[in-house]
Amino acid sequence: EVQLVESGGGLVQPGGSLRLSCAASGFTFSTYSMTWVRQAPGKGLEWVANIKEDGSEKYYVDSVKGRFTISRDNAKNSLYLQMNSLRAEDTAVYYCVSRRRTAESWGQGTLVTVSS
């Protein structure tokens, strides 16, 4: 059974940093592209970033370019999102999702709240 378990969310002040992690199991992680999608409270879904299977290609939504970095460790079956210079508008549940073009499986999400 595919499992994606996010962690690392929490309350952070504007301008602060957080690192989200996603532990993957139940599939061959190294052969899957991976994605982060977020959902602000009461709002719709927004794609944030994705990364190819080997980490060679990374794409970001414009609003996070230069502030967020997606990475992966295939040896540890893990996906990461380093978030710097956080803003109030980054407040959302962040989902780890497998496959970048078809968004196959989703984790339960981790809540990031940016507030002073």
Added chain:
Amino acid sequence: DVVMTQSPLSLPVTLGQPASISCRSSQSLVHSDGNTYLNWFQQRPGQSPRRLIYKVSKRDSGVPDRFSGSGSGTDFTLKVSRVEAEDVGFYYCMQGTHWPLTFGGGTKVEIK
């Protein structure tokens, strides 16, 4: 960016009756590899999204066959042949063809 426009925003449905959600893209979703990356997701209250349909019409394992997807180019539809109580929630389309990937604004399905 490719804009995904869903309609209606809200869809009150009688149990056992059909329902249909439209999703239109501002550009063709046919990828250079020949695939059309149009996907549909269901988000029940308090839950994570779950994929129902990928590449326009391929239904995921475990998804009831009352759900079906169709369309081509820029015009796509999700149909539910007979709505059940467990179908209540939000439905989103998503295009995976062009960067940045984009979602429709969502359709809220509720029981009349």
